[in-house]
Amino acid sequence: MIVRLLFPLMLLVLWPAVQAAQSPRIDEATVPMQAVQLGPHSYFVQGLPGAASSENQGFMSNAGFVVTRDGVVVFDALASPPLAEKLVGLIRTITRKPIKRVIVSHYHADHFYGLQVFKALGAEIWAHRYAEGATRSEGAAKRFAQRKDALFPWVSDDTRLLEADRLVDDKLDFEMGGVTFALRHVGPAHSREDLAMLVVPDGVLYAGDLVFRGRVPFVGDADSRAWIAALDTLIALNPRVLVPGHGAPSHAPRTDLVFTRDYLQYLRDQLGPPARNLVPFEDAYEQIDWSKYRALPAFDEANRTNAYNQYLRLEQEGGK
Numbered sequence: 001m002i003v004r005l006l007f008p009l010m011l012l013v014l015w016p017a018v019q020a021a022q023s024p025r026i027d028e029a030t031v032p033m034q035a036v037q038l039g040p041h042s043y044f045v046q047g048l049p050g051a052a053s054s055e056n057q058g059f060m061s062n063a064g065f066v067v068t069r070d071g072v073v074v075f076d077a078l079a080s081p082p083l084a085e086k087l088v089g090l091i092r093t094i095t096r097k098p099i100k101r102v103i104v105s106h107y108h109a110d111h112f113y114g115l116q117v118f119k120a121l122g123a124e125i126w127a128h129r130y131a132e133g134a135t136r137s138e139g140a141a142k143r144f145a146q147r148k149d150a151l152f153p154w155v156s157d158d159t160r161l162l163e164a165d166r167l168v169d170d171k172l173d174f175e176m177g178g179v180t181f182a183l184r185h186v187g188p189a190h191s192r193e194d195l196a197m198l199v200v201p202d203g204v205l206y207a208g209d210l211v212f213r214g215r216v217p218f219v220g221d222a223d224s225r226a227w228i229a230a231l232d233t234l235i236a237l238n239p240r241v242l243v244p245g246h247g248a249p250s251h252a253p254r255t256d257l258v259f260t261r262d263y264l265q266y267l268r269d270q271l272g273p274p275a276r277n278l279v280p281f282e283d284a285y286e287q288i289d290w291s292k293y294r295a296l297p298a299f300d301e302a303n304r305t306n307a308y309n310q311y312l313r314l315e316q317e318g319g320k
Contacts, residue, residue: 027153029082031059035090036249039202041066041179043094044243045078045087049215049297052079052110058151059083061110064206064243065091066199068177071100074123075197075206076245077114079147080154084114088121099123100176103183104164105208105245106191107134109143113155115162127164128185130193135161168195186210186234189227190219190245196234203240205253210234213247213256215297217263219306221313224264231261263293267310275314284311 035043044064048056058079065087066073072091078084091099102118104127105111115125127134134140140161147155170185180200187194190209197206209218210230219227234242235257242253250256274284285307293299 025082027082027156029057029059029080029086029154031057031083033059033083033086033090035065035094038241038243038249039199039204041068042199042202042204042241043067044206044249045090046248047078047110047246049247051298051301052147052151054151057083057154058110058113058147061209061245062243062247063087063111064204065099066179066181066202067091067095067097068179069097070177071098073176073181074099074102074118075243076105076111076208077102077118079110079113080151081114081117081159082154084117087114088117097177101126103127103195103197103206104131105195105197105206106187106193107131107140108191108209109147111208111245113147113159113161116160119162124166125162125164126166126168126183128187128193128195129167129169130185130187131164132167133163134193135163182237184233184237186230187226188223189230190217190222194230196237198237198239203238204243205234205237205239205241206243207234207245209245211242211244211250211256211260213244213250213259215246216293216299216302217260217306218298218302219264219267219310221309224268224310224313225317228261228264231257266292267307268314271307271311272314275311276318281308281311 033045035045037043044062047060047062050060052058052060063078064075078087099118099121100123102123102125168183172183174181182198182200184196186196194208194210196208239253242250242256270288
């Protein structure tokens with residue numbers, strides 16, 4: 001009889017704890033994320049289309065990881081600690097090997113805000129030397145404030161913006177667990193510090209934001225002329241599979257390299273003459289035929305900003 005009386009009482013006491021254990025944390029990433037294998041050692045997760053929003057919890061960029069017999073190399077850390085935790089969980093379904101290294105393609109918010117999760121696991125952060133101080137700039141502070149506003153609670157005051165532990169030069173090959181990696185600096189392009197990583201035995205190239213697939217690239221005030229030249233560097237690596245910073249992987253890398261190159265060249269071709277002839281930007285923008293790109297994801301979020309910043313850059317270049 002005493003046991004029968006105590007059991008309901010114990011349920012009343014323990015039920016809140018049981019519910020809490022079963023419920024996601026308020027800042028836990030709940031967006032779908034799936035690890036896709038691209039080669040014997042190489043995997044990636046694909047972000048959702050469009051710009052960062054509360055709906056996609058900031059999961060709009062890709063990340064990759066490579067499993068070797070000695071450990072795991074991660075390429076990019078996603079846009080928040082909760083997203084990085086979700087990525088670690090996926091890695092753990094494939095291997096229990098230690099996560100030893102994170103390669104940061106570039107220091108834009110959607111690619112590195114999850115670094116603290118990997119750092120806590122003992123991973124070493126690598127980036128190009130041009131990334132030094134990237135988290136301490138005025139622009140970084142403004143972006144952090146914007147992301148905390150747009151992506152709270154996934155990005156918050158508990159999010160730490162981490163610098164790299166090791167800054168690498170323009171060309172570096174390294175080996176881990178029998179797998180050879182080729183790091184190549186391909187900036188200044190999308191950013192000054194753009195790094196691409198080729199997993200040599202798999203032929204899988206993680207290209208970061210030099211290549212956008214299936215959406216309008218975010219160009220901003222990047223040096224589009226240098227970016228176009230950087231795409232030639234990626235073509236020379238002759239990858240079998242290309243993982244862009246956004247969108248699905250390409251099994252025809254040259255096609256997608258050309259898509260990004262053509263968009264950049266279109267901006268330059270269309271905006272160069274009005275910049276040279278001092279035609280006001282708004283007038284120039286309205287006269288350009290954007291029909292080839294208008295239906296693509298992120299057109300509304302990115303295209304006008306891209307055009308305006310490239311117009312200013314072309315003014316400085318003399319419209320050439």
